[in-house]
Amino acid sequence: MAELNTSDNGKKRGHNTRKPLRVDLTAMVDLAFLLITFFILTTTLKEPKMMNVAMPVDAEPGGVAASRTLSVVLGRGDKAAWYMGEIDKPVISPSVIGLDKGNLRKILLEQSARIKREQKKEMIVLIKPSDQSVYDNLVQVMDELNITQNSIRAVVDISADDVAMLKKDKIYN
Known part of the structure; x- marks a missing residue:
């Protein structure tokens, strides 16, 4: 579980003590990995190079000179x-x-x-x-x-x- 903790280093302000702030980053990490996976899978890395080849339909009568x-x-x-x-x-x-x-x-x-x-x-x-x-x-x-x-x-x-x-x-x- 990913979390971010902040603390006061034990300092007290007046008579009230402050509780450390805790932020849960699990959802953000999950979202980041989902986005990375999505972009990797949907990106075209290199377009294939192809050349059209037309095949002959009929040969010339009497062959080719x-x-x-x-x-x-x-x-x-x-x-x-x-x-x-x-x-x-x-x-x-x-x-x-x-x-x-x-x-x-x-x-x-x-x-x-x-x-x-x-x-x-x-x-x-x-x-x-x-x-x-x-x-x-x-x-x-x-x-x-x-x-x-x-x-x-x-x-x-x-x-x-x-x-x-x-x-x-x-x-x-």
Whole structure:
């Protein structure tokens, strides 16, 4: 039981003795703990970060032209390789870029404009994370796609040919 006592230290005033004042603080302590518990349980500590992913409804008839497809293969050390088309017969040969200097944005803007100009369609971006890339790199690529307003994208599994290319470029062990 919590209480607050005050005393006169045994001093007498005149012929009357004063009784010490006693205040019971139990209710106030209970209220304080109830308020603390309420605020702890109802407070959101951190909002989760989520990104909406739209799944394709129908595939294009006849498949997707490889000349419209840009692949971004994520390696280690904040580096990635990109190429247009298929890995065994690329339209634009693979090239290694750093993800931290805005290089990817420039490539996305240039290639998207080229495809719109030549084919009158939007570019398709395939993101292929390797087992040596970090999650932050995938988020960086998705952010760059949002900034460049590229809406057709997919995160796909990396192939053995892509891993071989990363090894050749020394961004995969």
